[in-house]
Amino acid sequence: MDNNYFLESIPNIETNEGLRLPQIEAYKAVYDHFNINGKSEHAIIILPTGVGKTGLMGIVPFGVSLGRVLIVTPQLVIKDAVLDSLDPEHPRNFWIARNVFRRFDELPSVIEYNNKTNDWELKEANIVILNVHKLQERLERSLINRVEPSFFDLIIIDEAHHSTAPTWERAVEHFSNAKVVKVTGTPKRSDGELITGNCVYNYPLSKAMANGFVKTLERVEYIPDELFLTLDRNDGTMYSIDQIREMGIKDEDWITRSVAYSQACSLRVVKKSIELITQKRSSGLPHKIIAVACSIYHAEQLVELYEQNGMNVSLVHSRLTPDELKNRLSAIENHKVEVVLHVAKLGEGYDHKYLSVAAIFRPFRNSLPYEQFIGRVLRSIDQEEVKSPEDNIACVVHHKELGLEELWRYYQNEKDKSDIIKWIEKNENKLDRENVTERIIQKSTGHAFEEGEGEFVTKSFIDTDLIKERKRRQAEEAEKLKRLKEVLPNYPEDVLLQMVRRQEEGSASEKILRPDKFIHRKKRNLDDRIKIEMVPELILKYNIKKEANTLASSRLFKGKYSWMPGQLKDNAAMLAAYLEFRVNKAVGVRQRADWGPEEYQTALTEVEELYGFVDKILESELGGE
Structure with missing residues (x-):
């Protein structure tokens, strides 16, 4: 070696x-x-x-x-x-x-x-x-x-x-x-x-969304007209879910477990997931459902429901022998099944880009396993393979009473940040500048019964409209290589490319390349801190409409910065411009083209203090969440 x-x-x-x-x-x-x-x-x-x-x-x-x-x-x-x-x-x-x-x-x-x-x-x-x-x-x-x-x-x-x-x-x-x-x-x-x-x-995930690295994500939530439960499986007395909550008879964990183990509730989600995957497979690509169950016993019941509705299923869990696991994963990779059902086995790290419908049949108690499961359907299909817009839209389908609303808010928040990032990039020319373990679930549950037809409510959260590829970095790297060729004309290009990528300090070429690399990265750090982190955080924290101009009356835009609302028509642009111009003033060098390492370091320090100031002003004017 x-x-x-x-x-x-x-x-x-x-x-x-x-x-x-x-x-x-x-x-x-x-x-x-x-x-x-x-x-x-x-x-x-x-x-x-x-x-x-x-x-x-x-x-x-x-x-x-x-x-x-x-x-x-x-x-x-x-x-x-x-x-x-x-x-x-x-x-x-x-x-x-x-x-x-x-x-x-x-x-x-x-x-x-x-x-x-x-x-x-x-x-x-x-x-x-x-x-x-x-x-x-x-x-x-x-x-x-x-x-x-x-x-x-x-x-x-x-x-x-x-x-x-x-x-x-x-x-x-x-x-x-x-x-x-x-x-x-x-x-x-x-x-x-x-x-x-x-x-x-x-x-961050919001940045991955803005750059089109993940599928569009839709939540399809089944909301029953009425839901009734028994207190246990030996007592036929039925209570509405509202009665159980109002009377405090059982806690939320018991409610969500009862819904999860109810075949009546599960069948609704099974049929909807089949409907969704059938629509997707009409494009000709081998889209699949990935479903998660509470236990192996529960998963085996779900396998029966899917098979009764004409689906081929691969059930993956921790008790399979290595050969059994290999065969079932092979069936997935070779498109022999339409449904992948797992119990604490494929929640993270498993990649199969055709997993496009996530069917949830269990409550999640914390965010990590939930996010890992949702992640299984986020991997996008290569654009050259896509045949229909549906191919890169993933659906998450579940029963409303599984209690997943709070966990879903993470994706809503990342989507909102993504929208703001894309809004700022779109309007940038306005700125005058340069192995999770399964939680043991009690098997004691009540029967759950539904009345009425109910409805599935679909909401889109992750938008994958592709923005333009950023070529600036590649152009700058090519320029560095060109300059290095001038200094070392007899060296092979592949060796020079290696030197561009990795240079030891103190070499002759280091003096040419390293300052450019340092300054470029400092500029990116400052730009990203303002546009991708600070402005989205402020807009979400104070529920500000990015496309409106309601901040025109803020104390931020009085005096020296009163011109901004007139030239910049939306709140996102005004906040970004305010932060950048105040930072420029603190540095004391107007043109960023003239900034060196010390100026960028000063800017990165100043922008943190400035963020705190803006946060306090907006809190006093708008109040917190």
């Missing part, structure tokens, strides 16, 4: 149009964290489902790792998905498919660690991929019982919100000198606490 492989290889990363911008930016953030800033803290990267976490794990080691890389996943399904994507023998592996490398002999050597892996295989590997259970010390063939602490230079932890479990912590402790990169879709651990480490890059 070549210990210098990740340093000497020349991958196509920073100017690669096959990679998504957040993948490139996250890679550079990790590189800077360890190599430029000299940090040793764990680097945390937050990327929403569908943006490209697996691909990111495939490029992070280059220029960062001084030796072998260990990729740790929380469960077998995720491990298999990562391995499939990063299998160098597969003709469509990530590196070849995304033009990171062109030749197979340029790829890293990759192995899956299991009980049969021998010492030679381990020593020959550049990347070792395993499920976290293979790190348990009590197992004789555990990886940490077989290799010395210096065996890996970089550890990448997938779905890092699990990383506080003892096995994860012991593994990190064993390889204590290795750099650690934690990749996740949420900054919170499974227990609700924040993940330990430095968050070097966070790409």
Whole structure:
């Protein structure tokens, strides 16, 4: 094994149009964290489902790792998905498919660690991929019982919100000198606490929506005309759901469990999900339903309902043998089924872009497993494959009385932020400037009965109208390469491209490239902080209509800034302009083209104080939520 492989290889990363911008930016953030800033803290990267976490794990080691890389996943399904994507023998592996490398002999050597892996295989590997259970010390063939602490230079932890479990912590402790990169879709651990480490890059879901990286998402909620429940299965006395709540006979958990286990309630959602998937499959693509149940017993009942309505179903749960699981996942990948029913098995990390209807048959008590399940239908289908607008619209269907309204608000909030981001970008020319464990559910429930026809209410939350691809970064990278060619005309272009991507401090070319890179990124940080974070936060917090001009009478736009309401016709533009002009004034240099590192650092500090000031003014004028 070549210990210098990740340093000497020349991958196509920073100017690669096959990679998504957040993948490139996250890679550079990790590189800077360890190599430029000299940090040793764990680097945390937050990327929403569908943006490209697996691909990111495939490029992070280059220029960062001084030796072998260990990729740790929380469960077998995720491990298999990562391995499939990063299998160098597969003709469509990530590196070849995304033009990171062109030749197979340029790829890293990759192995899956299991009980049969021998010492030679381990020593020959550049990347070792395993499920976290293979790190348990009590197992004789555990990886940490077989290799010395210096065996890996970089550890990448997938779905890092699990990383506080003892096995994860012991593994990190064993390889204590290795750099650690934690990749996740949420900054919170499974227990609700924040993940330990430095968050070097966070790409919010609202931004992924605004850039068209996820499907449009619709909620289809079934609202019964009337719903009646018995107090238990031996008492035939029926109470309306309003009576139960008003009398305090049972709590909300009991109500939602009773609805979840009711075949009458479930059948409504089963039939609606079938109707939705039938419409989608008319385009010719193999769209599928993914459904979640309370328990294996409950899932088996739902399988019967779907099969009685003509659907082929693949039921996936934790009690399947490895061969059974492999066969059922194969049936999904080969489009032999229309419905995927799971119990605490495919809630995270499982990628199948044709999952387009999420049918919920269980209550969720906290946001993490709920968001992970919704994430299964967010992955978009490639535009060249799309045949109908319906192909990239995902539906979430459930019974109203499962109590999911509060959890859904996260998606509503991200959608609202996305709309504001796109509004600001559209009107920018107006600015005068430059392994979740299943919760044990009690089986004691009452019968639930419905009267009337009820109705399904559909609401669209995530809009994927594509905005223009941002070419500015690529143009600037090309300009850097051109300038470097002038300085080093006899060097091959691929070597120069590597130097553009990764330069050691103090070299001759560093003086040419690094200031440009630093200034460019500081400018992006400032612009994003104002447009993508601050303005959307203020507009949502104070329920301000982005397209109206109600802020014209605010104290913010009196005196020196009284001209803004006249030139800028909407609230979003006024807030963005106010923040930017006040920052410019604080820096004291009017044209940003003349700003250097010190000016941008001053601006980033000033804008935080200014945000607090604006927040207080709006609170005094408009009140909080």
